[in-house]
Amino acid sequence: MRNITAQAxxxxxxxxxxxxxxxxxxxxKMYNExxxxxxxxxxxxxxxxxxxxxxxxxxxTTLLKIIAGLIPATSGEIRVNGKTVTGPGPExxxxxxxxxxxxxxxxxxxxxxxxxxxxxxxxxxxAIAAKYIAEVGLAGFENKYPHELSGGMRQRVGLARxxxxxxxxxxxxxxxxxxxxxxRRKFQEDLLELVEKxxxxxxxxxxxxxxxxxxxxxxxxxxxRPGRIAQIIEPEIxxxxxxxxxxxxQGYLDTVEEIWxxxxxxxx
Amino acid sequence: xxxxxxxxxxxxxxxxxxxxxFWRKLSEHRTALWRLASVGLFFLIWEIAGRIPISFAxxxxxxxxxxxxxxxxxxxxxxxxxxxxxxxxxxxxxxxVIGIALGIVMGLSRFAEWLVxxxxxxxxxxxxxxxxxxxxxxxxIGLVSKTLAVIMLALPVIVLNGYKAVRNANPSLVAMCYSFxxxxxxxxxxxxxPDASPVIFAGLRLGLAAGFIGVILAELLITxxxxxxxxxxxxxxxxxxxMYAAVVSIILVSTLTLAALEAFELRVLRPExxxx
Ligand SMILES: Nc1ncnc2c1ncn2[C@@H]1O[C@H](COP(=O)(O)OP(=O)(O)O)[C@@H](O)[C@H]1O
Ligand SMILES: [Mg+2]
Numbered sequence: 240m241r242n243i244t245a246q247a248x249x250x251x252x253x254x255x256x257x258x259x260x261x262x263x264x265x266x267x268k269m270y271n272e273x274x275x276x277x278x279x280x281x282x283x284x285x286x287x288x289x290x291x292x293x294x295x296x297x298x299x300t301t302l303l304k305i306i307a308g309l310i311p312a313t314s315g316e317i318r319v320n321g322k323t324v325t326g327p328g329p330e331x332x333x334x335x336x337x338x339x340x341x342x343x344x345x346x347x348x349x350x351x352x353x354x355x356x357x358x359x360x361x362x363x364x365x366a367i368a369a370k371y372i373a374e375v376g377l378a379g380f381e382n383k384y385p386h387e388l389s390g391g392m393r394q395r396v397g398l399a400r401x402x403x404x405x406x407x408x409x410x411x412x413x414x415x416x417x418x419x420x421x422x423r424r425k426f427q428e429d430l431l432e433l434v435e436k437x438x439x440x441x442x443x444x445x446x447x448x449x450x451x452x453x454x455x456x457x458x459x460x461x462x463x464r465p466g467r468i469a470q471i472i473e474p475e476i477x478x479x480x481x482x483x484x485x486x487x488x489q490g491y492l493d494t495v496e497e498i499w500x501x502x503x504x505x506x507x
Numbered sequence: 508x509x510x511x512x513x514x515x516x517x518x519x520x521x522x523x524x525x526x527x528x529f530w531r532k533l534s535e536h537r538t539a540l541w542r543l544a545s546v547g548l549f550f551l552i553w554e555i556a557g558r559i560p561i562s563f564a565x566x567x568x569x570x571x572x573x574x575x576x577x578x579x580x581x582x583x584x585x586x587x588x589x590x591x592x593x594x595x596x597x598x599x600x601x602x603x604v605i606g607i608a609l610g611i612v613m614g615l616s617r618f619a620e621w622l623v624x625x626x627x628x629x630x631x632x633x634x635x636x637x638x639x640x641x642x643x644x645x646x647x648i649g650l651v652s653k654t655l656a657v658i659m660l661a662l663p664v665i666v667l668n669g670y671k672a673v674r675n676a677n678p679s680l681v682a683m684c685y686s687f688x689x690x691x692x693x694x695x696x697x698x699x700x701p702d703a704s705p706v707i708f709a710g711l712r713l714g715l716a717a718g719f720i721g722v723i724l725a726e727l728l729i730t731x732x733x734x735x736x737x738x739x740x741x742x743x744x745x746x747x748x749x750m751y752a753a754v755v756s757i758i759l760v761s762t763l764t765l766a767a768l769e770a771f772e773l774r775v776l777r778p779e780x781x782x783x
Contacts, residue, residue, distance in 0.1 A: 309686055327686045339683035343701050343777050353687040356697075384779035404687065 260285035260408055260440035261306060266315035268301050274465040275301045279315070281468065285407070287456040288434050288441040292448065294502070298466030299444040300336070300412055306442065307333045307410050319408060329357075332401035336412040338393045340385040346372060347381040349396050353404035364403075371399040374436075376429060391418040391426055402433075408440045415450065427454055428482050448502070452476070452494045453485065460501060470501055566748040575752035583737065584756055591733030594650055595722045598657025602714055606662050607707060610669020611695065614676070614703075624670065631663035636724050643729050653725040660721035661714035668710025672703030704776040712765050719761045 261283040268276040275298040283289045291299045304310045306317055308326040317324040319331060327333075332353065340349050347365060348355070350372055354364035372381055375395040385393055394414050401409050414430075415423045431454060434441055445451050451458045452474050460470040474494045476485060485491055533540070550568045557567030566574075578584050613620045639656050646652040676699045684698045700707075726735020734753055741750040773780055 307686055309682055327688050329688065333683075333686040335679060335683060337679050339679045341680060341698070341701070343779050352697075356684070356687050356689040356693055386779060 258285055259283065260320065261442065262318040263302075263306065264316050264318070266302070266305060266312045266317065268298065268305065268310075269313045276305075276312075277465040277467050279466070279468060281459060283408075283440060283442055284457065285440045286438055288443060288454055289457045289459060290443045290445055290451040290455040291459050291461060292445055292451045292498070292502075293461030293466065293469075294463055295446060297461045297463050299446075299461060302461075302466065303333075303410050303412050303442065303444050306408075307331055309333070329404065330406050331408045331410060332404050332406035334394070334397045334401045334409065334411040334414055336414075336416060338385070338397045338417075340393055340396055342385050345382050345384060346377060346388070346396050349385070350399045350403055353400055357404075368399070368403050371402045372396075374402065374433065375399045389422075391422040394418060394426070398430075398433075402437065406439070408442065411441065411443045413444050413446070415445070415447075423450075424482070430454065431478070448495050448498050452491055452498065458498070460498065470498075472498065564745075564747050566751055570748040571751045571755065574746075574748040575755060578737075578749060578752055578756075584734075584753075587734045587737050587753075588756075588760065589733075591722055591726065591735070594653035594657055594725065595718055597650075598654045598721065599661055599715055599718045601654070602658050602661040602665050602718070603711060606665030606710070606714065607669050610666050610671075610707070610710075611673050611700070611703075613666070613670040614673025614699075615695070620670070620674075623666075627663045627666045630659070631667060635659050635721070636728075639721075639724055639728050648730045652729055653722060656725035656729070657718045657721040660724075661718040664717060665710045665714040668713070669703070669707050672706030672710075673699055675706075676702045701776055704772065708768065708772045708776075712768055715765060715768065716761060719757065723757060 259282045261281075263279050263281040263283075266276055266279040267274075279302060291302060293299055301310070305312045306319075306324070308317075308324050308328060308331070319328065341352070344352070347368055351364040351368035354367060369381065372378060375398050377392060377395055377399065380388065380392065385396065388396070394417065398411075398414065401411075415426055418426055427450060443454065453476075455474060458470075458472045458474065459468060460472070461467065462469040472494065474491070476488065476491055476494075478485070480488065553571075554568040557565055557570070560567075609619075609623060613623055635656075638659065642652045642655050642659075646655060680698050680702060681694060684694045689697065722733075723735055726733055727739065731739045734757060737753040738750055741747070741753065
């Protein structure tokens, strides 16, 4: 495990390297009188999975939506691949916490929806969607409607939809929060496989310490509102081991414990 | 989806037999049977009430049925509805187009809401039937007046439902469409309208029901034509069975039209609801 909080601060001031997918520079966010984020400076390395971890209400969703271009920052800026963000763009795709699936559309249409909006022809987009439906493990469910699926399966549909538009950066807001514990572990393992396979930059919000340590290359810990960066940790876990071995690994357990010690002061 | 599991469970507990098969078939159609039974009970009470009789102007169910069949066969219903449905169809079509469009615009723009919503809220609360003689005063006794009567009754509820539905469109789906770079037109046609369609259609159904009231009122108050004329005429010559048959035919026609509208909605806009 490596604590790189100090290095990150200096990294923020150096010119952007090609290995940085998303740069967050001096981002503040006010919701009327409520200060949600204060002075966030962050780099998200490309091809890695970075987690935003912090107590409920600390501004994780807010930061993710600002990166997505769904809401504007009050001050500061976001650059993706060196270009300043002014709204949603094709190089980013969002996976919503509440899935945001259209209840009147089949799994196939939901997954292909990003491509449908781009004006791609039906056959072409369905071929692409079918590939990602299979990749997230939903082959055979193409013609089901969302209400016929479990919470975990719905979130896989949301994930497949984000993969289908072939964005460089995937933004996931608590993707496992509506999934029960057993399916959650399976889903985490599947997600890690997909991260390996898709070679994309993942930014992932969670409030589960174990989940963050298990999944991430880098963990950004936010303090309680107004959200600021409290700590940046790289767990450096050997991912060649089996999932169960990782969960028993001393390094893994130590990292979980250290983060918990750091976060404890934010819990009443 | 869980049917087979349940079926297996019960067949293991109780060996399947002809009788249990019969009951299962029966319970599948239970709601339909209950509906039939309640309609049957209603007709029975009607028949009894007619035979007591509670009023000399109140025919029995069988007399009414007889009149209904006669009037269907001799073509008087066909002729009457050809006339009645004209202002109704035009009025509903105009109300649907204007109402849904206005509702969507009001749902999307605060300015349009501020400008238009109060008008329809007042119109919906106003006793429209009282205004029908006023229309006659301005537009005479022709098709225009009757169509206007239909629109006046049908439009407010269609507009207000459309507007509420659009205003309450699922914000998470709207954000989803925006995040995948959907433009305004795509947002309206692919997300907001399908999401709002159950409430818009509820408005259309209420509007259609109100439109039926409007056209009948117009035919009774403005000039006796179509089905309104049938009612007025048979009342004046004391053919009460025929008069009631005409009233029943209105209920039948409006119920069937509403059911057709619902079937259209399920088929075209919300296919997922058919399967649940
Ligand atoms: N649309 C909004 N209007 C006003 N306040 C908001 C809004 N969205 C979030 N907030 C506030 O901003 C803070 C951060 O919210 P959020 O980013 O959703 O936190 P998290 O995702 O970490 O739980 C919370 O205190 C919340 O109440
Ligand atoms: Mg959140």
